[in-house]
Amino acid sequence: MKSHWENIYSSKQPNELSWTQKIPQISLDLIKSLNLSKSSSIIDVGGGQSMLVDFLIDLGYTNISVLDLSKNAISKTKRRLGENAKKVNWIETDILDFKSSIKFDLCHDRALFHFLTKKNDVKKYINKISLFASKLVVGTFSIEGPKRCSGLEIRQYNQNSMKETFERGGFKSISFSKSDHLTPSNRIQKFIFGVFENSN
Ligand SMILES: C[S@@+](CC[C@H](N)C(=O)[O-])C[C@H]1O[C@@H](n2cnc3c(N)ncnc32)[C@H](O)[C@@H]1O
Structure with a gap:
């Protein structure tokens, strides 16, 4: 899996990747709604x-971490940020292996x-997140969205399945929002975002 993502990030530019957003607006709106x-x-x-990390820095957030299993993705993002990269805590690991020594007020996943x-x-992921995050914003392809991404199979969600999945893992649902993502090649991808609170 790691090699798949390393290969993607070493061979493609952001405008060649379907998930690229110039402005991660829905994420920014949902994060703002939490009044952190x-x-x-x-x-x-x-x-x-x-670009979420760039916008969060610009908005004045001072305690930001970015986790990804791809070294190439992290290096490219650091390069883009230049000096600002020093303000971020970079974590190169598979989320399923991540053991956090600190608690996060918010975990974001798009x-x-x-x-x-x-x-x-899925169970392992939710269990991990529940050990370190108070709130969670998660965006996935919806049941009206693509069935694959980056050549890999994905799992689609709707409000009910997302609610059931995260509530079973001890999260309380706060809100759900549908979001249309316009890819760099001008296709619409239907996402659903859920906001949850850790009730463990
Ligand atoms: C479709 S991209 C989305 C990237 C970014 N969140 C965005 O909205 O532009 C999925 C990202 O998840 C990373 N990834 C996939 N599986 C992972 C895992 N198990 N642990 C950590 N990162 C993973 C990939 O390297 C890739 O950067």
């Missing part, structure tokens, strides 16, 4: 080359979670 303080600890899991197609991995 600027010193809150925020981790973007499967951050890849997302388009990592849906690659977990095995029930056991």
Whole structure:
């Protein structure tokens, strides 16, 4: 799996990747709705080359971590950020192996979670997140969205399945939002975002 993503990030530019967003607007709106303080600890899991970290720095957040299993993705994102890269805590690991020594006020995930197609991995992911995050914003392909991404199978969600999946893992649902992502090649991909609170 790691080699798949390393290969993608070493061979493709952001405008060749369907998930690239110029502005991660839905994520920013949902994060804003949580009214977190600027010193809150925020981790973007499967951050890849997302611009979310750039926007969070610009908004004044001071405690940001980006986790991804791809070294290439992290290096490219660091390069893009230049000096600002030093303000971020970079974590290169598979989320399923991640053992956090610190607690995060918010975990954000756009388009990592849906690659977990095995029930056991889904359970493991939710269990991991519940050990370190108070709140969670997660965006996945919806049941009206693509069936694959980056040549890999994904798992689609709707409000009910997302609610059931995360509530079973001890999260309380706060809100759900549908979101249309316009890919760099001008296709619409239908996402659903859920916001949850850890009630463990
Ligand atoms: C479709 S991309 C989305 C990237 C970013 N979140 C965005 O919105 O632009 C999925 C990302 O998840 C990372 N990823 C996939 N599986 C992972 C895992 N098990 N642990 C950590 N990162 C993973 C990939 O390297 C990739 O950067």
